[in-house]
Amino acid sequence: MKNITCIAAALLGTGLTVALAHIDDPKEQDRVPRWEGPAFRAVELQSNEQAKSVRGEFESENITLMSWLPLSSIGGGSTGNDCWGYTSSSGREYAIIGTSDHTVFVEVTDPGNAQVIEQISGPNSLWRDVKTYGQYAYAVSEGGSGIQVMNMGNIDFGIVQLVNTVDDQGTSATHNVAIDTDSGFLYRTGGGDNGLRIYSLADPTTPTYVGSWTARYVHDAQIVTYDSGQWAGKQIAFCCGGFNGGFGESGLCILDVTNKSNIIELACIQHTNPNYSHQGWLSEDRQYFYLNDELDEQNSGTLTTTRIINVADLTSPFQAGTFTSGSTAIDHNLYVKGDIIYEANYRSGLRVFDGSNPVAPVQIAYFDTWPGDDGASFNGLWSIYPYFDSGTVIGSDLERGLFVWKIEQAEIEMAIINGEFDFINPDGGDQVLVRIAAVNEGEIDQNSPQLVYASASNSGSVDLQATGTPNEYAGSFPPLTCGETVSWYLTASSTSGQTLTIPSNAPASTFDDFIAVGIDVAFEDNGETNTGWTASGNALDGQWDRGLPVNCNRGDPPTDYDGSGQCWLTDNSSASSCNSDVDDGATSLVSPMLDGSAPGSVLSYARWYSNNFGADPGNDVFQIDISDNDGETWTALETVGPTGEGTTGGWYEVSFVVAELSGIIPSDEMRLRFTAEDANAGSVIEAGVDAILISALECSSTPPCPADVANNDGVVNVNDLLAIIGAWNSSDPQFDIDDNGTVDVNDLLLVIGAWGDC
Numbered sequence: 001m002k003n004i005t006c007i008a009a010a011l012l013g014t015g016l017t018v019a020l021a022h023i024d025d026p027k028e029q030d031r032v033p034r035w036e037g038p039a040f041r042a043v044e045l046q047s048n049e050q051a052k053s054v055r056g057e058f059e060s061e062n063i064t065l066m067s068w069l070p071l072s073s074i075g076g077g078s079t080g081n082d083c084w085g086y087t088s089s090s091g092r093e094y095a096i097i098g099t100s101d102h103t104v105f106v107e108v109t110d111p112g113n114a115q116v117i118e119q120i121s122g123p124n125s126l127w128r129d130v131k132t133y134g135q136y137a138y139a140v141s142e143g144g145s146g147i148q149v150m151n152m153g154n155i156d157f158g159i160v161q162l163v164n165t166v167d168d169q170g171t172s173a174t175h176n177v178a179i180d181t182d183s184g185f186l187y188r189t190g191g192g193d194n195g196l197r198i199y200s201l202a203d204p205t206t207p208t209y210v211g212s213w214t215a216r217y218v219h220d221a222q223i224v225t226y227d228s229g230q231w232a233g234k235q236i237a238f239c240c241g242g243f244n245g246g247f248g249e250s251g252l253c254i255l256d257v258t259n260k261s262n263i264i265e266l267a268c269i270q271h272t273n274p275n276y277s278h279q280g281w282l283s284e285d286r287q288y289f290y291l292n293d294e295l296d297e298q299n300s301g302t303l304t305t306t307r308i309i310n311v312a313d314l315t316s317p318f319q320a321g322t323f324t325s326g327s328t329a330i331d332h333n334l335y336v337k338g339d340i341i342y343e344a345n346y347r348s349g350l351r352v353f354d355g356s357n358p359v360a361p362v363q364i365a366y367f368d369t370w371p372g373d374d375g376a377s378f379n380g381l382w383s384i385y386p387y388f389d390s391g392t393v394i395g396s397d398l399e400r401g402l403f404v405w406k407i408e409q410a411e412i413e414m415a416i417i418n419g420e421f422d423f424i425n426p427d428g429g430d431q432v433l434v435r436i437a438a439v440n441e442g443e444i445d446q447n448s449p450q451l452v453y454a455s456a457s458n459s460g461s462v463d464l465q466a467t468g469t470p471n472e473y474a475g476s477f478p479p480l481t482c483g484e485t486v487s488w489y490l491t492a493s494s495t496s497g498q499t500l501t502i503p504s505n506a507p508a509s510t511f512d513d514f515i516a517v518g519i520d521v522a523f524e525d526n527g528e529t530n531t532g533w534t535a536s537g538n539a540l541d542g543q544w545d546r547g548l549p550v551n552c553n554r555g556d557p558p559t560d561y562d563g564s565g566q567c568w569l570t571d572n573s574s575a576s577s578c579n580s581d582v583d584d585g586a587t588s589l590v591s592p593m594l595d596g597s598a599p600g601s602v603l604s605y606a607r608w609y610s611n612n613f614g615a616d617p618g619n620d621v622f623q624i625d626i627s628d629n630d631g632e633t634w635t636a637l638e639t640v641g642p643t644g645e646g647t648t649g650g651w652y653e654v655s656f657v658v659a660e661l662s663g664i665i666p667s668d669e670m671r672l673r674f675t676a677e678d679a680n681a682g683s684v685i686e687a688g689v690d691a692i693l694i695s696a697l698e699c700s701s702t703p704p705c706p707a708d709v710a711n712n713d714g715v716v717n718v719n720d721l722l723a724i725i726g727a728w729n730s731s732d733p734q735f736d737i738d739d740n741g742t743v744d745v746n747d748l749l750l751v752i753g754a755w756g757d758c
Contacts, residue, residue, distance in 0.1 A: 058504055062365035063350065065505040066392070067114035067404040069106065074116055074401055077101045078644045082129040082176075082333075083396035085385040086137065088156050095385070095394040096137055097402050098128030103139045103150065104402075105160050111392045111404045118160040120150055129176040131186075136163075136204045138186060140174035147177070147188065147199070147207055166207050169197050175219060182225035183235050185210070185260075189218040193245055196221065196237065198260050211260030216253060216268075217241045220279040223257065224286070234258050236266075236314060238289055240277040250277040252291055254314050269317045271307040275299050280309075281336045287312045288320065288358045290341060292331040298376040304331050304345055308359055323361045325351045327374045333383040340364075340407075342393065344381040348374045350395055352407060365407055369397045411442025411494035414502055417472070423516045426482035426699055434464060434502075436492050437471040448493035451475040452507070455486040455515060464490070480515045482699035483600045487512050516697035519602075522595045523694040527560060527567040532592025539678065542571040542582030542685065544589040549688070554581065555610025556686040561651040562606070567690035570676050581613075582685040586677035589689060593630065595668040596658040598696035604655035605672070608688035609640050612648045615682030622647075622687055623675040626661065630669040637661070637672075653691065706737050707754035716754045724748050 058065065071080055077099025086094045086105075094117065095106040101124045105117045122128060125143030132138070137150040137160075146167025152160050175190025179201070186207050188197040195218045199207035218241040225235050235258045242250035251270035257263050271277065275295035282289050289309040296302050304327045310320040329348035334341060341353040341361055349368040353361035370380035381403075384395045395403040417433040424430050432451055438444050449464035458480050464473035480486055489506035493499045503509040525531050527546060535544035546568050551558040560567035568589055573580040596603060609622040621641040625634040638654070641647045658666045676687035710719035727735040727743045737747045 058349075058368055058371060060365075060367040060504060062407065062409050063352070063367040064406045064408060064500075065367065065403065066111035066406055067108070067402075068400070068505050068508065069114055069116070069402040069404075071099065071399070071401040074099065074104045074106065075102070075119055079126055079398050080382060080396045080401050081127055081398070082383045083385050083394055083402070084130050084132060084137070085388055085394060086132050086152055086155070087388065088135075088152070090156055091389075092156055093388045093390060093392060094152070094155060095402060095404070096130050096132070097394075097396045098130055098139065098141075100124055100126060100128070103128065103130055103137070103148070105137075105152070105155060106402060108388075108392055108394060108404050109390075111390070111406065114402065114404050117155060117158055120148065120160060120162050122148055127175060129174075131177050131179045133179050133181055133184070133186070133201050134204055136201075138177055138179065138207070140177045140188060140191075142173045142175055142191065144172035146172050146174070147186070149205055149207065151205070163205050164207075166199070169209050169212070170194060176221070178221045178223050178237075180223040180225055180235055182227075183223075185223070185235070185257075187221055187223055187237070187257075189221050189239075190241075190246075193217050195241070196239070196255075196257070196263075198257065211263070213237075213255060213257070213263045215265065216243055216249075217246045218253075219246045219277065222281055224282065226286070231256075231314060238280065238282065238311070240279055240291065242274075242277060246276055250274040250293070252277060252280065252289060252309055252317065254311065254317060266314045267317050269309065269319070271309065271319055272322070273300060273302065273305075278331075279333050280307075281334055282311070283336055283355065283358055284338060289317070290334055290336065292334055292343070294330060294332065297328060297330045301328075301376075303327065304329050304348065304351075306331055306334065306341075306343065306361075321359045323353065325353075325363050325366070327351070328376055329370075329374045329380070330376050330378065332381070335384060335386055337386045340386070342384050342386045344384045344395060346370070346382075347372070347377060347380040349381045350384060350393075350403075350405070367395075367403070367405060369395070369400055369403060408498065409440050410500070411438065411440055411496060411498045412444055412492060412500055413437050413439050414490065414492055414500050416490070416502060419511070421513050423518065423697075424477055424480060424486050424513045425517060426480055426515050428477050428479040431474055431476045432464075432490070433467075434473045434475075434490055435471050436464075436473055438494070442498070443495045445493045445495050448491070448499075449473050449475075450491050451477070451488060452491060453477065453480075453486050453488040455480055455484040457481040457484060458486075464492075482515050482517075483697050484515050485512050486515050514697060516600075516699055518698040519695040520598070520698050521693065521695045522598060522601065523692070525692040526562050526564040527690050528564050533568065534590045535587065536590070537585060537587035537675070539585035539587040540583050542580065542676070542678070543587045544568055544570055544674075544676075545572045547572045552580070554684050554686065555613045555649050556581075557608045557649070557651065557688045560688075561608075561653070561690035567688055568674075570685065570687045581683075582676050582678045582687070584678055586675055586679075588673055588675040590631065591672040591692065593668070594670040594672070594694055596628075596666050596670045596694055597668045598666075599659070600697035601658040601666060602655055602693075602695055602697075603658055603672075604653060604691070604693045604695075605689060606651050606653045606691040607638075607640070607646075607674070608649065608651050608686070608690075609646055609676070610649040610686045611641055611683055613684035616680045617683065618643045618647065619680040620677060620683050620685055623677070625673040625675070626664060627671045627673070628664050628667045628669065631671050631673075634673060635661070635663045649686075651688075651690070658694075705754065705757060707751045707757070709735050709737065709751070716751060716757050720751050721748070724751055 081098040092109045123143030127142040130139040135153040139148040149164040171192040173191035174188040178187040186199040196213040237255040253268040278294035280291035291307040327348040334343040347370040352365035355361040419432040451462040462475040464475040487510040571580040624638040710723040
């Protein structure tokens, strides 16, 4: 059997490592995915790094996370995409974020308490972009439907209405939307191989088509009306794109779009190492255009590079330089406010630059929404919006939803030195050691450092005390109720009132640990032997089997989950050219009898599921059921799919507290049932199960007294003596204290010797 440390790690993960609120952007060490939550919720994670972000451990500098709304909490879609902002006539501020199937409106007037207001459904697509004009929002998508017009006039009352859909020119798909709010014209960019499709917003509820420019594909654009100088009164479009969908002669084109019937190309320029001109934005003095190329990092292995295009003379632009964050991530969308440049750079998150010297911007802040790495891949932060008068900045993330930030120079920094717990001892005394230091002429409020905790039965705070070592503080947990979960975080403030927490958006995110001294394993199955599982079903092919995974690269796992070698799989075979997935029906795998009756029992397992191959992907589900009466009745535990996280492969470990499962009574007659089904033609269905574990929390580190054999009343007395005499000469293990096979005089002497103990 595994030792207690290994078992704890399998159930809870290794807990905390150093969690930094101010560091120079290293990537932390991998951690085991961990079961989270004061409400005993199961967090399903595909990677160790996602586990860190679930607990709010985002690396940052000079940025405070005020709110974070994961995709699940904004109520729509499997991915996030673009974002924009709106300020109502009352001054209340709203984030607008696109998801794969909705445009979502979120109030951020109180940035620390972001609240979803409304959702407007739209076509399903990875791409959805939105801009505003007056009280109207205009959303477009590569999924079609042209332009969706949404009225935000009553958004302060929780009402946003879809008032029109305009789909009248060419393909209904659109890649992005740009609006010149000075002149009142809307520009659809891209969609197929389109350039610009232009609409008048004279009637903002009914965009009216007035012209187009089709000489090149336009991926994104900024259009402004000049109010001074040579181009005063002219409407100028800065277009990122090129020929052949943007791949040919990729760069920046500058157009005079004042006369929609006679658009004039003023200049086109290719930047250095052109791969795919994606998006850019003007400096506020309109002397420079900062441009992001979306593919140079991936194709050329360069650092994240933003081009600086001098556009002082619109007819003769030239590249004046570049700047970089030093990361290797892909740069995506950027915006400029005053002298500050805000960039959403996928896996390196939000990067903020001081552009006081416009040809040599310097990074002054960052917030990394993808803790895993800075790879040149399309994950992480998609876009930002920095134009709220309050200074609030929002960001939209592909996997992690909406972020709400404040950009401010840190006056203190804080890092956990030690706070890694398998469990929190119910008797108290577990210590957290923290480094807290003043920076940038800040000063620590010495009364502010605290460890804040809450469980079902106890809540409060512990003042962190200076240890005598410079910048080092310590605090210990008080006694807590065993079997519960304690949620906790750290906080400290500067004398000017700037507050820092770990995790960075606590108390919305907390560290969560079981209150116990260990765990007792009731059942553990690593797939190396058949411990009593049965397979059945009507599928013509793909029935459950146990073995070493045979990887056919069609959604099946390349290895088992726990590294032992074998696991349960659907038709683990390379026969028939690997055409061995579940076909034409369902196959079910039923566990042996499981004992989940012990108080605090936790059930965990690892599952694999893929339905994204074949001619009909994303239409089947993986069903997991549980029974508390030996399979007489079943209750749904999980339904994975048909789309979203966990449907495209990858091992996911999930955990549940048995006593908190709806409709289930903890018993020693529990079974699990895993059902993979091919219910739709052309699907490729692969599933796997591994690392099944049932364990219960231990609340006492003191072993039971061996001589307290009668009724475990905590004391050896006459009752135990009588119990030994009553079992004389038997082999009952309860009374055979010395384990010699017989209840005899030796056991009697052990009881007498321990009299009054325990």
